[in-house]
Amino acid sequence: MTPFDAPGEWLRCALHAHTTNSDGDLAPGGLVRHYDWAGYDVLAISDHWVRTDEPSTDGLLVIPSAELNALAPAREDDAHVLALGLAVDPVVPEIEFAPLQEVVSWVLANGGVPYLAHTYWSGLRVDQWEACEGLVGIEVWNTGCELELGRGDASLHWDEALERGRLLYALATDDSHHPGYDSGFAWTWVRAREKTQEAVLDALRTGAFYGSTGPRIDSVELTDGDVTVRCSPAASITLYTGRRRGARINAGRLGYPHNAQVLERADDGLITAVRLERPFRQPYGRIEVADANGNRAWTNPLWIA
Template sequence: MRIDLHAHSTASDGTDSPAGLVAAAAKAGLDVVAITDHDTTAGWAPAAEALPPGLSLVPGAELSTISVDPVTGRHVSVHLLAYLFDPESPALVAEQTRLRSERRWRLRVMAERMAADGLPVDPDEVMSLLPEDGSAGRPHLAQALVRAGVVSSVNEAFGSHLGNGSGYFVARQDTLVEDAIDMIAEAGGVTVIAHPFAYSRGATITVDVLTDLARRGLTGVEVDHPNHDEETRVQLHGLAGELGLVRTGSSDYHGTNKTIDLGDETTDPLALEELVSRSTGYEVVTR
């Protein structure tokens, strides 16, 4: 059984529609795929409606959170995968609404900074092309830069204009990761830290923070991810065993926004069974 538990659609910063995502998953030979758009569940229904026979869908989301070091006050971005939670949980709905609004504000400010600097970017046009009920992200601005001929690819845009060290960058006001874990648990879902030690992405959480989150109620950790080298995978595999965390593997698929394909990294069926057994908020969708 081939299982990929981290994939994005046009409901956030992927290039496949939710229906296109499940079609691509079936074509890739997957048995199970999770839809995990940033801070939104807008893709759940259309993905479920288009689900091909023989493919199961795990409804989820990738939540924008931060970890704050209690000693130094250092902020680190933490991507928290949440699965099988009640999408109508009031606290969660309110927080996701806030995050989506924050994402749109952030993207407009970045686009306005670029326009003020003379780049051929129209902030109004950028905003008009965002998914109506979905989440805005830097890949949307990267696509605008590609269309304008400023860069030749999304990856180039991140390297030259959209990275955390860029003068155009605007930080998000994300949810504390501890609060997000609590909210998902209250909504009957389970949580997995995505690519926790992906050093190429910038600052990461520490082993001590991961240990604290496991005590807080974190369910699992994404061990096999394209941004984890073999040494990191071995380290995370051992830590997960010590901390009682479920080990997952996923592609973090974004369609043509990234070079990774569905199923390039996968999750063991027993790990999925464990996640499902611990959840009460929503069910896996099958046809």
């Protein structure tokens, strides 16, 4: 079952953001008001080595979280692990950070859901983390890393791991440090049975969500032979299924269908429904939607070999 068929409600979540408890500009209360006013449903505050526990409001569910450093094998590169819903306060190690596997296991043992942040920004190679047991996913998109260095898009990392059969989910986040300048650009739509911390964390553990910097995905229907996607008006919709395979529809003057058929268009010619053919032998499948401004949305893997 995909999140698009699952019972429950869609919650717009900011899952990576900093306050004055680490290197962010706003105090925790200010950050909560900021995301509340921006119309979000959920905020995970993820300060470096600080579990920030700020009260929820009527509109915004706040999930205490943290961002922890770890050493990625074997080069001992600095990896950042999001510990979403962490239940205890982390303690900065005195001498050096622990290996990635240890940090991920510690997060799991202490109620958190571990995601590896900004792998492209960190300069990590896929083989440094794909074997990490218990790692739930990565960030396919990190706005801060994109705005500062152009290294916010880790979809290539994600595809490499998926192609090798490693199931990983992927978040889209702001990683906001300067709310207003680097916030409200990316979010994760979580399909939760209810708006509680437990239900949101369950959805994050099981991939019941999709990330977006703009487009909305309304439905994804899967058969043995194809995938039908309905979404907000899109310039392209792509089925990623492995190297040299896949399907894509493109709108516009150079509109070019590859293993795809338009089902519906908006008045301006952008595509709102498409049927994408599943090619023979597919290691995995995931959908990406792009709008006319280049904003994107990413489903989690629909299947994996």
